[in-house]
Amino acid sequence: MYNCNLMKFKCINGQYGKLVPIEGNFDVPFQIKRVFYIYGVDSNVIRGHHALRKSHQILICLKGSVKIRLRTPIDEEIVELSNPEEGLYIGKLIWREMFDFSEDAVLFVLASEHFEEEDYIRNYDFYLNEAKDFFR
Secondary structure (H helix, E strand, O other), rough: OOOOOEEEEOOOOOOOOOEEOOOOOOOOOOOOOOOEEEEEEOOOOEEEEEEOOOOOEEEEEEEEEEEEEOOOOEEEEEEEEEHHHEEEEEEOOOEEEEOOOOOOOOOEEEOOOOHHHEEEEEOHHHHHHOOOOOOO
């Protein structure tokens, strides 16, 4: 899908366990300005329901599993995250919905921008209207 891809991070495995380093502008294609995580989500809850105008994000499921539905005006894909050595890059103007959280899921998010409500498109019809030119 355009403006999204699964990324594999370097994992250092040694006698003391595993370490996955992630550095902004090196392991990810942006400077990291915001970090947050989501956990304790019931399996029947769907989160997200939005797209971002300028922020890019990488979603990493540190524990458990979660599915991500990605949409554009011309495409739709579902990606399951369950490996803490992989991240899902989501560029701007991609509609996302997170669902089917396992009981122990911890979804970690790296963002290119600080939180600004104006960056969010929370109505799918408004999203389709705004994104149609971007995906031509």
